[in-house]
Amino acid sequence: MRSAELRPLYAAGFVTAFGAHSIAASLGAYTHGDSLLTLGLLLAVYDGAEVVLKPVFGSLADRIGPRPVLLGGLLAFALASAAFVVAGNPAAVGLARLGQGAAAAAFSPAAGALVARLSPAKRQGRAFGGYGAWKSVGYTLGPLLGGVLIMLGGFSLLLGTLAVLAFVVAGWAAFAVSSPEPLPRQRQTVLDLARRLAEPGFLRPTAVLAGTTGALAVGIGFLPVTGAASGLSTVATGAVVSVLALCSALVQPWAGRLRDAGRIPDGGGMAGGLLLTAAGLALGALVPGVAGVVAAAVAIGVGVGVATPIGFAHLAGSAPQERLGQTMGAAEVGRELGDAGGPLLVGALASAATLGAGFGGLAVVLVIVGLAVAGFRKP
DSSP: OOHHHHHHHHHHHHHHHHHHHHHHTTHHHHHTTSOHHHHHHHHHHHHHHHHHHHHHHHHHHHHHOHHHHHHHHHHHHHHHHHHHHHHTOGGGHHHHHHHHHHHHHHHHHHHHHHHHHHSOGGGHHHHHHHHHHHHHHHHHHHHHHHHHHHHHHHHHHHHHHHHHHHHHHHHHHHHHOOOOOOOOOOOOOHHHHHHHHTSHHHHHHHHHHHHHHHHHHHHHHHHHHHHHHTTOOHHHHHHHHHHHHHHHHHHHHHHHHHHHTTSSOHHHHHHHHHHHHHHHHHHHHHSOHHHHHHHHHHHHHHHHHHHHHHHHHHHHHHSOGGGHHHHHHHHHHHHHHHHHHHHHHHHHHHHHSOHHHHHHHHHHHHHHHHHHHTTOOOO
């Protein structure tokens, strides 16, 4: 496995996670709470661009090779961020978010395809474990460092930092990452694509990735609410979120290595990770006080950390190599839907009943998906 080539790909994963969450966490202060609709639109525009464009750029990566799409996306991310700084207009943050989301839609599936192409099949669990770990670090540091940068210099300093970061990673990738040639492809109709995306080898690992992403979003968004109700301070609830993300980041490379060594079967690993995540949600719903919140954060983080790299590695192993970009782009759409659907489900159930009922509802969904994938084997 060519570690020197994988490191800038891990950095690209960090850029998209850090870029999305560093801004999103501070948008409430940007809108001054005046309009929840404006806040919702600013939060949604980044993810909306990704959902629409990731399959498009994934297919482009298959056609021309993933490296040019990766580099173009990183440079576009840097330009979208720098344009906000140059414009000097605070009202343009929505346009900057749209541009960043479109750029991330290009380099995110391209990075995933390159991780799969540049690592041998017997090491893909470890490779995707490292990739997912660095995305988790971005999720963790984004709100914290983003808040510090905004406090020091406003959104201009934050987006200027993102521009420099994306440009540096693009230069690193241009220097270190080789350019795998596009593989020969047979002509594919829309019906062929629909059939391939309906196969269990795509649907089940994608459902796992959607579930883990949704659980991660719920843990980050709703566990602080539970902690605050238990008397935790804002600093303490922030620490709980950091524990969740840290557990996920530390576990993913370990789970990937065990998968590659044949010590964790794909189906068992994905199912076990989802069941542990569901148990974490149940702890958050049923165990009162600080102990319940902390135990829930650890269980959710570890469960997500186990299931995510195995899901990605299984998806990469079962996908046609000439369609890796398209497959990763479509799977990323599933993750984005999970990212939105998990909090939406919990919020709806919490509004109708209690937050504990919301946690329980998502736990049931994760158990169902876990049972559906339990018998899967390594492709």
